[in-house]
Amino acid sequence: MSLPMRLRRAGMYVLLTAIALVFVGPFLILLSAGLKPAGQAVFSFPPDIVPRPPVLDWAVEAWTAIPFPTYLLNSVIYVGVTVPLYIVVSALCAYPLALMTFRGKNLIFFAILSTMFLPSEVMLIPRFLVVSELGMADTFAGVILPGVLSAFGIFLLRQTFAGVPREVVDAARTDGCHELRIFWHVMLPAARPTLAILGIFGFISVWNSFIWPLVVLKDSAKYPVALGIAYLAGITGTDVRSLAAGTIISIIPVVIVFMIMQRHVLEGMRGAVKG
Amino acid sequence: MAAGRIPGQRWYTPYLFVIPALVLFGVFFAWPAITAIQLSFLEYDVVSQPVFIGVENFTRIAGDGRFWTALLNSLLFLVGMFPLLVVVPLLLAVLVNQRLPGIRTFRMLYYLPVVTSMVAVGVAWEYVFHQQGVLNWILTGAGLLDQPIQYLLDPFWALPALVLVEGWKSMGFYMMIYLAGLQTIPTNLYEAAKVDGATAWHRLRHITVPLMVPYIAVAVTVEMLDAMQAFTSIYVMTRGGPQDATLTLGYYIWSAAFEHYEMGYASAMGLVLWVLMIAMAVLNYRLTRGRTVMP
Numbered sequence: 058m059s060l061p062m063r064l065r066r067a068g069m070y071v072l073l074t075a076i077a078l079v080f081v082g083p084f085l086i087l088l089s090a091g092l093k094p095a096g097q098a099v100f101s102f103p104p105d106i107v108p109r110p111p112v113l114d115w116a117v118e119a120w121t122a123i124p125f126p127t128y129l130l131n132s133v134i135y136v137g138v139t140v141p142l143y144i145v146v147s148a149l150c151a152y153p154l155a156l157m158t159f160r161g162k163n164l165i166f167f168a169i170l171s172t173m174f175l176p177s178e179v180m181l182i183p184r185f186l187v188v189s190e191l192g193m194a195d196t197f198a199g200v201i202l203p204g205v206l207s208a209f210g211i212f213l214l215r216q217t218f219a220g221v222p223r224e225v226v227d228a229a230r231t232d233g234c235h236e237l238r239i240f241w242h243v244m245l246p247a248a249r250p251t252l253a254i255l256g257i258f259g260f261i262s263v264w265n266s267f268i269w270p271l272v273v274l275k276d277s278a279k280y281p282v283a284l285g286i287a288y289l290a291g292i293t294g295t296d297v298r299s300l301a302a303g304t305i306i307s308i309i310p311v312v313i314v315f316m317i318m319q320r321h322v323l324e325g326m327r328g329a330v331k332g
Numbered sequence: 333m334a335a336g337r338i339p340g341q342r343w344y345t346p347y348l349f350v351i352p353a354l355v356l357f358g359v360f361f362a363w364p365a366i367t368a369i370q371l372s373f374l375e376y377d378v379v380s381q382p383v384f385i386g387v388e389n390f391t392r393i394a395g396d397g398r399f400w401t402a403l404l405n406s407l408l409f410l411v412g413m414f415p416l417l418v419v420v421p422l423l424l425a426v427l428v429n430q431r432l433p434g435i436r437t438f439r440m441l442y443y444l445p446v447v448t449s450m451v452a453v454g455v456a457w458e459y460v461f462h463q464q465g466v467l468n469w470i471l472t473g474a475g476l477l478d479q480p481i482q483y484l485l486d487p488f489w490a491l492p493a494l495v496l497v498e499g500w501k502s503m504g505f506y507m508m509i510y511l512a513g514l515q516t517i518p519t520n521l522y523e524a525a526k527v528d529g530a531t532a533w534h535r536l537r538h539i540t541v542p543l544m545v546p547y548i549a550v551a552v553t554v555e556m557l558d559a560m561q562a563f564t565s566i567y568v569m570t571r572g573g574p575q576d577a578t579l580t581l582g583y584y585i586w587s588a589a590f591e592h593y594e595m596g597y598a599s600a601m602g603l604v605l606w607v608l609m610i611a612m613a614v615l616n617y618r619l620t621r622g623r624t625v626m627p
Contacts, residue, residue, distance in 0.1 A: 066432070069430070069432065070432075072427070073427065073428075073432075073435075073438045076424070076427070076438075076442065077438055077441040077442065079500075080441055080442050080444055080445055080500070080503075080504070081441055081444060082460075082466070083453070083456035083457055083459070083460050083500075084444070084448075084456055086456065086459050086460060086465075086466060087452075087455065087456045087459060090459060099459075100459075100462050100463070100464030100465055101464060102464060102468075102469050102472075102473075103469060103473075104465075104466050104469055145352075146352045146353050146356065147353070149349045149350070149352060149353070150349060150350045150352070150353035150354075152349050153345075153346035153347075153349045153350060154350070157345070157346040159343075159346040159347070162346070165350055165354065168357060168362075169353065169357060172357065172361045174609075174610065174613070175361065175365060175606075176557070176560070176561055176602075176605060176606055176609055177561060178561055178563065178581070178582045178585050178586065178602055178605060179368055179585075179599075179602035179603065179605060179606045180361075180364050180365070180368070181585075181586065181589065181602075182368065182371065182585075182589045182595055182598055182599050182602065183363075183364035183365070183366075183367035183368040183371060183599065184360060184364040185589075185590075186364075186367060186371075186378075186595070187359065187360070187363050187364050187367065191359075202356070202359075202360065203356075203360040205356055206353055206356035206357055206360060206361070211353065236345050236349075240349075261447050264449070265447075265448070265449035265450065265451075267449065267450060267451055267564050267567075268563055268564060268567075268586070271567075272586075272590060283449040283450075283451045283452070284451075286449075286451045286452060286455065287451050287567070287568055290451075290455055290568065297459070300455060301455070301459065304451075304452045304455045304456065307449070307451075307452055308448045308449065308452045311447055311448060311449070312444070312447065312448065315440075315443075315444070315447045316440070319436075319440045319443075320436075
């Protein structure tokens, strides 16, 4: 590589790193604030980022100021129930839409697609009233069930199923396989990458969900962790250090899952746009 | 195989598969959508019986100064987020579309704010915006400010500050939309242009942008829907203040319904927002559809 090329490349990395700092910086500031000892100022000109020494006191304080373990467990329950349900419902619905012919097929497909064009603010109020009518206000079911139907999931899986070679399906059918067996033993394994993508996107969106649980839940013992953080931030007298520490704890699970599965997330985005 | 008889399949087999989705659709989408329309002609505070009041909610909207403030603020969000979500991410996508070792790591870092909750992002930016925070240090240090500003308490700066936060959080998402598009452009187009002596700017202007029109259209649509629905950042950082400076339609609707229990009035505002969003999506579709992809 020639010298000008090398300089160009070095310059490119400087630029890429500077931009990365813009995206990661606010989280680093939060991390730094959450780890600083009591004697070190959180805010100063010039900024004093490195905690000397890093302490976990504020993480402990945040952990006990609000029922943190409960909120984390709640979020795990919301994710753990919503995501499998949403994948199963989407896959079941996508299968006949992709591979069977029946009356009302297009109507069903367009009805489901139309849900993408209902803004969440508009649906918030009537959905809250419906959920209350069903006796599900302030319950886990009330938080979970409205989030199970996803036009995005059905759409993506329908594309995937339609891409499975017809011969495979027809061969299984002539062997006398029941449709449910074909679905379970042929289609689901073939759609594994798409299922992984839906799983991760589902995890991220349920873990971060805010406005719907805010509306449905009255009892703070059922809060997911994002609501818990807003609650912590709203308590007057919460120390800026413990708020920072608590916020960092709340994003660690989702950041870890994202880092492990990042290739799927970014590939999945591409597939979704093309689909 | 079209409608041919499939062994072991009864006429109702497909319906059994779609039933769970259809039930959820009926209960959590169709029923609420109809309820939303009904509600906007009612006065309803959840406790007492709903009263039919005709179009009174809509005439009230027309005379409600806060509604117009909220609409204006939502439109300011829309306009302010446009460069952040439609223009900048295209440049970012071009940048991370290069074949360089470690480029995946940079893509991941730029995407990080997308996967974190808006609540966490809001809290993080409160530290950045602090009077003694990093932003004030940079701006005063660079001589752009005489003295530090409390951005979230300033009626002029609060809205731009929130626009910045919302834009910053979603940039990575739009970058990936564009990256998907960029990877469909054959590289030999760029090589041919280089041979002809086209500069980087010319290649961007005359190859990338024209070929990306369909993706730009997607980004614009998603940006409009996103901007018109901004809520969580406002809830966490400003609660619509100071002096309604960050009161958006989404926040006003939520506040009318769940702080003041005016379900009918809030639903009527929701319907207006809905109609506005559909109109914008249609307009955007009309404007971009006719564009030829190749220059």
